[in-house]
Amino acid sequence: MVHVTLPVKARHLLQQEYEEHVDSFERALYELHRRLRSLLDRKRIRATVKYRVKSFSSYYQKIQRRSSENGQHDSVLISDVLGIRIVCPFIDDLTAVENMLTGNFSIREREKKGAEFSFKEFGYDSLHFLINLPEDLTESFHLSKDLVTEIQLRTILQDAWAEVEHEMVYKSQITPFDVNLRRKLAALNANLSLSDMIFHEIRVYQRELQHQLDRRRVAFMSMVQSQDMEEDAKTAPPADSLGSFPDHPLLQSVSTETQESQLLKALYAHNAHHYETAIEIYERILSEDAPESIRTMVFLHRGMALFAVSRYEEAETDFRSSLEVNPENERAHHYLGLTLRQLGREQEALIEFDSCLALNGGNNDALLSRAQLYYSMGNYSDAISDCDKVLNTQPGHNHARKFREFITGQLGM
Numbered sequence: 001m002v003h004v005t006l007p008v009k010a011r012h013l014l015q016q017e018y019e020e021h022v023d024s025f026e027r028a029l030y031e032l033h034r035r036l037r038s039l040l041d042r043k044r045i046r047a048t049v050k051y052r053v054k055s056f057s058s059y060y061q062k063i064q065r066r067s068s069e070n071g072q073h074d075s076v077l078i079s080d081v082l083g084i085r086i087v088c089p090f091i092d093d094l095t096a097v098e099n100m101l102t103g104n105f106s107i108r109e110r111e112k113k114g115a116e117f118s119f120k121e122f123g124y125d126s127l128h129f130l131i132n133l134p135e136d137l138t139e140s141f142h143l144s145k146d147l148v149t150e151i152q153l154r155t156i157l158q159d160a161w162a163e164v165e166h167e168m169v170y171k172s173q174i175t176p177f178d179v180n181l182r183r184k185l186a187a188l189n190a191n192l193s194l195s196d197m198i199f200h201e202i203r204v205y206q207r208e209l210q211h212q213l214d215r216r217r218v219a220f221m222s223m224v225q226s227q228d229m230e231e232d233a234k235t236a237p238p239a240d241s242l243g244s245f246p247d248h249p250l251l252q253s254v255s256t257e258t259q260e261s262q263l264l265k266a267l268y269a270h271n272a273h274h275y276e277t278a279i280e281i282y283e284r285i286l287s288e289d290a291p292e293s294i295r296t297m298v299f300l301h302r303g304m305a306l307f308a309v310s311r312y313e314e315a316e317t318d319f320r321s322s323l324e325v326n327p328e329n330e331r332a333h334h335y336l337g338l339t340l341r342q343l344g345r346e347q348e349a350l351i352e353f354d355s356c357l358a359l360n361g362g363n364n365d366a367l368l369s370r371a372q373l374y375y376s377m378g379n380y381s382d383a384i385s386d387c388d389k390v391l392n393t394q395p396g397h398n399h400a401r402k403f404r405e406f407i408t409g410q411l412g413m
Helices: 011-042 056-069 091-104 135-140 156-170 179-228 259-271 275-286 292-308 312-325 330-342 346-359 364-376 380-393 398-411
Strands: 002-005 048-053 075-078 082-088 107-113 126-132 148-155
Touching: 011 048, 011 056, 011 082, 011 091, 011 135, 056 075, 082 091, 082 156, 091 126, 091 148, 091 179, 148 156, 156 179, 179 259, 179 292, 179 330, 259 275, 259 292, 275 292, 292 312, 292 330, 312 330, 330 346, 330 364, 346 364, 364 380, 364 398, 380 398
Parallel strands: 082 148
Antiparallel strands: 002 075, 048 082, 107 126, 126 148
16 A cells, blocks of 8 residues: 555655656556466456556545545555456356455455445446555565555456446536436446346356256267277166256246257256157257257257167267258267167268268267277277377377277287
């Protein structure tokens, strides 16, 4: 903090003191900004970081205002000479950044701005922190050990409101008699707050959907690879603990049955091995006028469910339908190849595996599937070669290692 003794010195003397330190302030703040940016990148937090040293004009105005409010004290404290603002897209990013700050800096003060306003008023939430400037920076730039930096933490919408509020409210000094304008600002504030919450809910929903999609892909490949390792994969594993399917808490928050919510419900059923329920929901989605991005995904996942219950001809139809919508869907080529192999059409299966790997030569699941096909066709050298390609990029790939050992053992190598 910057301590300014009272009574306030003449403006030119304060300016002289300010200018003696401002260069050090700027260099120290730049270095602090660089460290924050590095921490955010390391945590993979998308955020905009702004920083500024308070101008002398603003600094002097704040001293004048604080001194007139200060009563009998002999000094005033200015805590925002060094300022940083971190602006994040979503509400939950704020928690991640706060944890990052508390884990890496000495926090002197934390304040939630706007918490004092009622719902009829128009103050907007913002987290403010005062952090001690790291000791190595105060020493390097010969600054006071008491110097702090104010860090404001906001979402994009909170930052937009703060900028508007500063111009329309703070600078213009709206009086209590501007009732209509205050109501409009309060309504705008409420809409922005609601928008932040809706963005957050959509993000949580999308993350859960992606998580379920990833689980489905991993489980499907694990089932297929277990079959090829001659393990007992004919009996579906027991339903995992998803709570009382399909009344998952995230689905309960959905007010209407959208295609996305139906897809998530189908994936919960699919991942819990309720295959027939999943197939029924997939069919319901396809009966509606779904966009191509949804249709190709649903065809793909219904095909996986049909494959799991050994309805291979129907699975083939779905994988081909997915490719009609998106011919460059590498997973559809891969899964179609697996299905054709189950149907005994090995040459056709090989074409699909090759098509998948032409789109993505680093698809280790497809490489292992092709290796298993090569083995069943008696092409042992190419089977070992594909296993080696997997192990070169992923040495810990358990299925590839075991299958290679199985082949070499059969060959007496």
